Amino acid sequence: MPELPEVEIVRRGLAPAMEGAAFSAVTLNRADLRFPFEPRFAERLRGQNVARLTRRAKYIVAEADSGLCLAMHLGMTGRFTIERHSDGAGITPGSFYYEHAADTRHDHVVFAMSNGEVIRYNDPRRFGYMTLFDAGDMAEHALFRGLGIEPLSDALTPDYLAARAAGKTQALKAFLLDQRIIAGLGNIYVCEALFRAGLPPDAAAGALGIGKRGTAAAARLCAAIKGVLEDALLAGGSSIRDYRHANGDGGHFQEKFDVYGRGGEPCHNDCGALIVRKAQQGRSTFFCPRCQARI
DNA sequence: ACATAGACCTGTTGGC
């Protein structure tokens, strides 16, 4: 489900409920998500006070005063909802994705916080996962060790793209989806960024930075990636399919998609072409055959 | 190093 903007919006929503509060009770309704929960997962969290909630790539990380860290990945269908103990039914402005209150079949993890907030993790497909580690071990942790740069940081530059793409015959789309290069992009924002940059998804990544056209392409791509992520954040992320919002604000970037999910519809550049959908790396790629014809 | 396919899961949608 979520790519960088959605994960960041979820983090911002969870922060008021988690930061400065301790885990009063942690309930696991099953033994695993994508991976088994580690032994004593709930016991180790209980009583830990959350100092801050951060994000790295598509992970939300709750760091406790003790240094114990809880990493949470939403997979494809992971959602957090927040409700208060006191009034029960209330969904606070913090919660992002929310389905039917009655559908608790896939509520796999419940955090009861010391401030009265109850945070539920719901994930029908269970591609998400949670794991614990010590803050000092984060850099070498298998989940984080190989991650690429944050696209919204100053580390993403046209030169970085050109350097990492150098010599690669791999398709631009696969290059951008590789979390070891840039961490946080997924299928939607890669498609959207390539459209904004006017670059073909199946062109060789290695062409970036080569010659005048390649140099210009790297610059456009860099700006497009940052631009589309910033616009998505401002819109509160994208909510597609049956996902709905708890509070109505945010989550409207899907209305601004130029290509994703628009197969057969006219290009927003009014070039006269229709958006094409095709499979690439086993996933759907959407692009304008005219505006994204060549590097 | 790369591409491809399959795996993990459940739910929704579209075609017949």
Place this chain on the structure above:
DNA sequence: TGCCAACAGGTCTATG
């Protein structure tokens, strides 16, 4: 309406 195939925001593994 029913059934079935295809597809879904992610990533990991095996295989060529």
